[in-house]
Amino acid sequence: MDKKISIAVVIVAVAFSVYTLSLPSDPIPLPEPNFNSKNDSVEILAKNLDKPRSIAISDNRIFVTEKDGSIIVVENNVQLESPLATLRSADVFDGGLLGIALHPNFTENHYIYVFLTYEEDEALWNKILRITESENKLQDAETIFDKIPGSSFTNGGFIKFGPDNKLYIGTGATSDSSHLPQDPDSLSGKILRINDDGSIPEDNPFSNSPVYSLGHRNPQGMTWDSNGNLYVAEFGPEKNDEINIILAGKNYGWPEQECLGNENFENALLCYDPSIEPGGILFYTGDKFDFEFPFIMASMRASNVYQVDFEEGLSSQKSILSGIGRVRDVVQGPDGYLYVITSNTDGKGFPDAADDKLLRILK
Template sequence: MDKKTRILAIVAAIAASILIVTSPSGSIVIPQPNTSTTTGSDAVQVIATHLQKPWAMAFGDGKIFFTEKIGKLRVVDNGILVNDSVADLHASDISDAGLLGVATHPNFAKNHWIYVYYTYKDGDKLWNKVLRITESNNKISDATVILDKIPGAEFDDGGVIKFGPDGKLYIGTGDATDENAAQDLTSLAGKILRLNDDGSIPNDNPYPNSPVYSSGHRNPQGLTWDSKGILYETEEGPTKNDELNVIQKGKNYGWPNQECTGSPGYQPALLCYNISVEPAGIAYYGSGPLDFKDSLLMTTLRGNILYQLHVSDGNMTSQKIILDGLGRIREVGVGPDGYAYVLTANTDGQGFPDKNDDKLLRIVK
């Protein structure tokens, strides 16, 4: 059985086992890829190849920035992958740890601020931090620590960071293998955090002088908002019970006392996958050239699938497969051009990389 057949067989087996427990972009257009370096089908174009453990991406000023877990912040400029990194960080690339999330400031075109989340080692202990990088001509020109001493570990580091429609920075942190930390409001682990762009705490956070926005999370992987400002989060379970959650201010999502649903006093998951698909990146597609209007696009690592989830007022109405056969899919984003972009993750030590992995792809049909 060849590699693609094996992957498709795994996809089919996992998809058959899924259980549903509970039922703005700017005017900047990312240039078309250079035809001399782009290959692919009519529906999926290959923008870049030979990436090393890519994790997250963000758009800004006509460019695509993405992280590689090994510590490199990379950029696609004018449709071409720049050979030199924007920044090389001393990240601890161990299992779930490394250079993870990336977000561009809502006013990136003027201030050129890029935010990254990464794991580092201090003595014999792992920590995570959020760093703000000032970019100039595709290189780092300055850096400021926004938040430090987020508990880190070999596994369950979270790492997703996104700016919300309110202009605040949201940070998904894992429990760093300490289950009790997710229920401890004095700990930064196992939370969704919310900060101003300079790292200060917003006055309207649910807990005074605390960056905590929601608690009881095991390992957040993706964040996105729909057109009504509803926040969705993907979260990996321990061995099963992966979650898609609607995040509400000050709410507790139960980990480790609850997985998905069933315990009074905790928020139930919107969706629960009772055999792990490892949901990762998620993005909201409002409108544009693709037939994904008012949908969530969700990647899966173990499931090897890009899903389209139809949502309405925080409720999911249907789910279908958009893309499979590419192996592990780590991240999805909607570009200012209205097309969907995905990062594969076959070089992360758990996939079956081909000679061109990993890849940045664009879905155009």
């Protein structure tokens, strides 16, 4: 059955200022989605998703991870009844089956990479699995990178292949009091860079180490601009969410610094106080939208998809989609359209009977 349903897009211009009053505690009341409109700006491609976390797109297929372990497939705009795989994941608030990325040569080798939280001997860990699929079914799965320290609340978990064909991994701090993000020998609170087989690239900034940058709290989104510069979005502790431009070998301060102010660490490009909980980010390169600014960001707590101009800062921030609740991830498809997943079943939102959803923004 074709599961496309039109819903409305609400265009709202908003701006956030640094060092303003705190937001009320979660969950935040959200606007009621308008599912009865005949507006054709957005299509629902999948619904009743259970705590979806990340999106990856090939030519005619969309893969969505669910926190509890399933990889959902939407093929030719139709949600398949059976998941590609159901993996055993740890049952913790902000861990489980999180990030997903397709190999740059996916059409030939059918490799899918996922970030998975698991429990072993009463301890939480994260690992990277490389899955081989065939006709939307799991054929093989192997662990290529393991023993990333786990947490009930801050695992990071966003993964993506860069323009250099290396796999980049955002890992979270194990707790707000932990200094592991400052320890170059720990995998906690880092951006990691590995080869597609899990080995360590020879040109990494630290010899024989997967660590690419350190001092991170909870990375949630990752993208590159046209010049090959890496950007990462990450949660702060209730405030001071950050957008950072990531330089090899640099330290971004957590827990010694939030956003900026210490000459020993890199300053954030953007700092959000109060928190907006940034999710997926991208630089739009397609021809379907005439955006004023190419940097696009999903937001959970602020319940929007935004476009932002770095030169103008937070005052330039404009909404391109709202009214659907919390938004976890946003990606650009090969067709030039934007695809998003909502995050209303994650324990912080107000889900409706069809949540959560995979949506395609058409205009």
